[in-house]
Amino acid sequence: xxxxxxxxxxxxxxxxxxxxQTLDLARALxxxxxxxxxxxxxxxxxxxxxxxxxxxxxxxxxxxDGGFPQAxxxxxxxxxxxxx
Amino acid sequence: MTxxxxxxxxxxxxxxxxxxxxxxxxxxxxxxxxxxxxKEDIAAFRALPRPVKVLVLAEDWCGDVIANLPVxxxxxKDSGKLDVRIFLRDQNDDLMQRYLNKGQFKSIPVFVxxxxxxxxxxxxxxxxxxxxxxxxxxxxxxxxxxxxFGSPDxxxxxxxxxxxxxxxxxxxxMRDETTKFANGEVVRELREIATRxxx
Numbered sequence: 001x002x003x004x005x006x007x008x009x010x011x012x013x014x015x016x017x018x019x020x021q022t023l024d025l026a027r028a029l030x031x032x033x034x035x036x037x038x039x040x041x042x043x044x045x046x047x048x049x050x051x052x053x054x055x056x057x058x059x060x061x062x063x064x065d066g067g068f069p070q071a072x073x074x075x076x077x078x079x080x081x082x083x084x
Numbered sequence: 085m086t087x088x089x090x091x092x093x094x095x096x097x098x099x100x101x102x103x104x105x106x107x108x109x110x111x112x113x114x115x116x117x118x119x120x121x122x123k124e125d126i127a128a129f130r131a132l133p134r135p136v137k138v139l140v141l142a143e144d145w146c147g148d149v150i151a152n153l154p155v156x157x158x159x160x161k162d163s164g165k166l167d168v169r170i171f172l173r174d175q176n177d178d179l180m181q182r183y184l185n186k187g188q189f190k191s192i193p194v195f196v197x198x199x200x201x202x203x204x205x206x207x208x209x210x211x212x213x214x215x216x217x218x219x220x221x222x223x224x225x226x227x228x229x230x231x232x233f234g235s236p237d238x239x240x241x242x243x244x245x246x247x248x249x250x251x252x253x254x255x256x257x258m259r260d261e262t263t264k265f266a267n268g269e270v271v272r273e274l275r276e277i278a279t280r281x282x283x
Contacts, residue, residue, distance in 0.1 A: 009241040015147030043241055043248070046147065046255070051239045058239050 005038035095169025129163030
């Protein structure tokens with residue numbers, strides 16, 4: 001059996017003061033999934049971005065979906081990937 | 085909620101605001117040095133019949149504040165006709181709610197121009213629409229010239245780190261090249277509002 005690496009990327013606008021939301025979400029994922037995630041990557045960006053992707057699939061986009069994601073919705077998406 | 089002298093005086097002066105900044109002071113001061121005011125613009129502000137009060141909402145992490153507050157700061161310093169008081173957005177939500185961008189976004193900076201009786205002359209939010217438009221056009225051109233950046237609408241995390249850094253460099257260069265235009269537009273719009281003060 002081959003282990004699959006699961007990766008979450010959070011791209012946040014570093015010019016919009018989104019660090020607290022970014023860190024809150026990263027913390028929630030760390031505490032929930034521990035070493036079952038191979039990586040949580042935080043990408044400082046610009047232009048009002050707050051995007052979350054799991055294994056390359058965009059789960060939440062502030063531009064597309066509006067606002068910040070609920071941590072629960074992101075956890076559900078990660079769980080789905082872990083059990084796939 | 086009204087803005088009166090007591091509330092206005094609770095705001096920070098431009099220098100006091102700078103003194104409490106926990107980040108980006110170097111960028112703000114660099115932008116302050118780069119503001120190139122024309123003699124005509126300074127003369128227009130100096131010719132105001134009475135000093136104009138400017139209530140500002142700002143935070144030191146915001147790129148538009150770092151870019152545009154120094155323009156107001158220089159206009160105030162060089163003309164001697166603007167009394168600027170700055171309020172931190174996240175500690176003054178009652179003020180912020182009054183000046184939401186498009187009625188829903190807490191965009192900053194906000195500059196509210198007030199006469200001596202605290203009647204509003206007009207307000208200004210975030211950045212000029214012309215600047216947003218020019219930069220959006222230039223951004224599209226950057227993506228067109230660099231196929232490796234992919235689609236301008238695609239999530240940036242799909243790019244490799246090296247390409248992402250290259251894109252970031254190109255965007256920073258574009259912002260730098262459009263700064264003179266942007267500052268000019270800010271001055272033009274602020275001048276238009278400030279000169280509404282009655283003779």
